[in-house]
Amino acid sequence: MDDEEAELRNPFPSPPSHYTKYSTHNLNLLALLRERVPDQADNINQHEVLSDQTDVPDWPLTQLEKPRVDWILEEPDAYYDVFGDRWFVKEKIPSLAELGGNQLYPADPSTDRRPALLSILRSLLVTFSSLTSSLLAPPPSTASSDPPEWHRHVEWITVLSQNIMAAANDLRPVQARGNLELMMRRQLELRRSETDALHSKCDALEANLADLRKSIDSLPTKLPPTDILNALKNDSQKILGKTKDSALLTEATTPTDVLRWAEAIG
Numbered sequence: 001m002d003d004e005e006a007e008l009r010n011p012f013p014s015p016p017s018h019y020t021k022y023s024t025h026n027l028n029l030l031a032l033l034r035e036r037v038p039d040q041a042d043n044i045n046q047h048e049v050l051s052d053q054t055d056v057p058d059w060p061l062t063q064l065e066k067p068r069v070d071w072i073l074e075e076p077d078a079y080y081d082v083f084g085d086r087w088f089v090k091e092k093i094p095s096l097a098e099l100g101g102n103q104l105y106p107a108d109p110s111t112d113r114r115p116a117l118l119s120i121l122r123s124l125l126v127t128f129s130s131l132t133s134s135l136l137a138p139p140p141s142t143a144s145s146d147p148p149e150w151h152r153h154v155e156w157i158t159v160l161s162q163n164i165m166a167a168a169n170d171l172r173p174v175q176a177r178g179n180l181e182l183m184m185r186r187q188l189e190l191r192r193s194e195t196d197a198l199h200s201k202c203d204a205l206e207a208n209l210a211d212l213r214k215s216i217d218s219l220p221t222k223l224p225p226t227d228i229l230n231a232l233k234n235d236s237q238k239i240l241g242k243t244k245d246s247a248l249l250t251e252a253t254t255p256t257d258v259l260r261w262a263e264a265i266g
Contacts, residue, residue, distance in 0.1 A: 101159070101166070103166070123160055124157060134149040
């Protein structure tokens with residue numbers, strides 16, 4: 001029994017001994033048995049039902065059926081055992097009282113626990129002060145069978161510390177929700193700032209294009225090509241501040257070409 005218990009708690013346990021029963025032949029026999037006897041009765045004589053089959057095992061074929069999950073869920077505290085450890089279907093953080101500890105704060109999460117936690121903290125400080133005082137006391141005589149005073153203080157400090165840690169663990173879900181909410185708010189603010197930056201850049205480009213259109217529309221249509229080229233160069237340097245773009249203009253440039261070029265770079 002001890003070997004089986006140790007095997008169950010092994011991080012890499014061996015497969016159970018009945019895994020060899022799950023052969024293809026046995027599974028086919030189970031399917032045929034359920035086909036011939038739909039009712040799941042415990043007193044089925046499988047040898048009579050499967051008399052035309054070979055190698056019918058002596059043990060019940062119903063052992064090969066999958067466990068009934070609905071039976072587990074019907075229990076008030078549904079759980080299952082895996083490798084010697086018990087797992088609950090609905091995850092629940094056990095309270096300190098359920099774990100066998102001395103719980104000093106209210107078990108109801110809707111109750112305000114701050115007064116109880118403040119009292120625990122004060123008791124912890126007072127007990128620690130008493131512990132330091134007891135350490136300075138002379139040792140008891142050898143004839144005394146009573147435990148030393150510091151031992152009682154250490155036990156009480158342990159109980160108080162367990163209560164503080166258990167109360168902090170109960171607040172883990174609240175802390176997780178708060179961190180998630182803060183992270184989502186930061187992401188939303190970042191996306192809003194990036195969107196505002198894109199809008200401002202688009203507005204600046206639209207203003208530059210509008211200035212280019214106005215400058216083109218204000219040019220006389222009958223000016224010589226050289227005057228048109230110089231005027232466009234001056235306007236492009238004033239609006240864009242880039243002299244290298246104005247070098248692309250040639251003597252054959254028309255106002256329509258400049259407008260297309262401005263829209264392309266915008």
